[in-house]
Amino acid sequence: MSDDQPDTESDDELDELVHRADLDGLVRLIDARCSGRDWAGLLHLRDRSRHAVLTGRQLWPAATLAEYRLALWAPTEWAARVLDEDSGRFTIGPLTEVVAQHHSFAELRPLLPDGPRAGFVAHERVLRGEQVDATGLVDVLDLPFALQPWEPAYPLATYGDDGIDAPAPARPGRDRFVVVEGEVRPALTEDDGDEVVAAVRQLLEPWTASSNGRAEVVCVEGTGADALATLGIVQPRVAPIDAADALAWLAWAG
Known part of the structure; x- marks a missing residue:
């Protein structure tokens, strides 16, 4: 079914819920179809709910939930059908990450169109230990596969019916933290200074854009303690971490 055409397949229970714009009922039906492994019925529900939005019924939450459950729990051939560019706009996580939790890229690749989403799925599977054949893949992140x-x-984030668990990397032990003092330095705003600030802000943008958190960044000539002092943080407690831990924190924040 195309996105601009209604699905005419008979489904009395679904038809009634869509007609009433009954979101609670649709959520219960999604649960039932997942429990019964009725993936065709779940995709049908997604399509009907998506089309209902065009008629003024605000059923996009049902369409979004159905897509999420298909990507998470459905067999590969059904999960791949919600990895098109029009799906997953309001899900709790990127469907390319959700689908990677239980599906291998080797199984998904023959079912995915060439394009950025296949590249994102490949990267997600690489993080989960799969060896990926990168031949013909779009390198969307400018990173090796x-x-x-x-x-x-x-x-790694873990998805379930009730949401997402995204644990942070392990913090250093309390005994490793020490108080440091720095000096306020002039912020660099030319040459490399602006580029560094922009790079850090872009790295953290997925977090700041989707929460009420904020990122304050400054580039100075001096120590890390000097940079913190320039941001107005007096006598912070800091702990050393190695490069691998720093990379893990940056990946988690972004």
């Missing part, structure tokens, strides 16, 4: 020996074990 393989983990490098010096990379850490990245904390």
Whole structure:
């Protein structure tokens, strides 16, 4: 079924819920079809709910939930059908990440169109330890489709029916934190200064854009303590971490 054409397949229970714009009923039906492994019925529900939006019924939450459940739990041939560019706009996580939790890229690749989403799925599977054949893939992140020996074990998000668990990397022990003092320095705003600030902000943008958190960044000539002092943080407690841990934290924040 195309996105601009209604699905005329008979489904009395679904038809009634869509007609009434009954979101609670649709959520219960999604649960029932997942429990019964009725993936065709779940995709049908997604399509009907998506089309209902065009008629003024605000059923996009049902369409979004159905897509999420298909990507998470459905067999590969059904999960791949919600990885098109029009799906997953309001899900709790990118469907390319959700689908990678239980599906291998080797199984998904023959079912995916060439394009950025296949590249994103490949990267997600690489993080989960799969060796990916990168031939013909779009390199959307400008990163190799393989983990490098010096990379850490990245904390991975875990998706379930009730949401997402995205654990942070392990914090250093309390005994490793010390109070440091720095000097306020002039912020660099030319040459490399602006580029560094922009790079850090872009790295953290997925977090700041989807929460009420904020990122304050400054580039100075001096120490890390000097940079913190320039941001107005007096006598912070800091702990040293190695490059692998720093990379894990940056990946988690972004």
